[in-house]
């Protein structure tokens with residue numbers, strides 16, 4: 250296992266009834282880097298993401314976090330060890346405010362339990378930190394808004410604040426700009442640039458301009474394998490990538 254990596258995989262494999270979606274992948278995510286996973290549809294990005302976060306058990310191979318074997322641990326254990334993924338919009342509670350969502354996430358990560366909701370002092374402490382996190386993602390003024398009232402881009406920002414509440418060592422973002430208009434994409438790129446300070450981020454992203462602006466390292470997957478890996482400029486100029494990914498994306502436009 251590479252000594253420098255915070256999160257790494259060796260020979261990581263996942264079969265679905267005889268179909269190999271992730272095929273002996275080696276991956277090293279350097280501390281405090283933004284590492285993008287890209288590739289054409291069906292390349293195995295989501296499956297790899299689910300393996301790294303414990304949402305799927307691997308069929309083979311090994312995953313390490315800071316040198317500790319986390320292979321096969323369930324998602325809540327992986328999350329507790331410091332690998333958090335941004336929650337999906339569908340998991341937000343429509344009536345709860347943005348602040349309440351983040352406060353709940355802070356409380357859940359504190360391990361203090363529900364009784365402490367009775368302590369106004371502790372609750373205040375969560376509120377303060379919740380508001381800091383909301384300010385970080387640009388939602389300061391919407392702290393009291395029910396999540397159902399937030400526009401799409403704002404909901405995604407709230408998901409990010411919830412993930413940050415867990416103070417993860419590694420933050421995994423699954424297509425953070427999916428379905429966004431240009432303005433929200435720019436805002437999200439800015440946001441990730443801001444919150445990445447001192448953190449390690451793994452990002453699945455289809456938008457190559459977003460990848461170019463954020464990623465230190467890009468791993469291109471194709472048919473469950475690593476096709477090319479390196480800095481964005483190097484990867485985007487690689488003939489194999491142009492053929493396999495950028496070419497396909499251009500053709501689809």
Ligand SMILES: Nc1ncnc2c1ncn2[C@@H]1O[C@H](COP(=O)(O)OP(=O)(O)OP(=O)(O)O)[C@@H](O)[C@H]1O
Pocket residue numbers: 265268269270288289290291292293294295296297
């Ligand atoms: N639960 C499953 N059962 C069977 N096959 C699956 C399952 N999940 C994924 N696959 C298959 O594994 C392959 C990789 O899928 P995956 O979703 O990981 O790709 P992806 O790179 O994330 O694609 P996309 O960009 O379209 O999201 C695909 O061929 C998919 O059909």
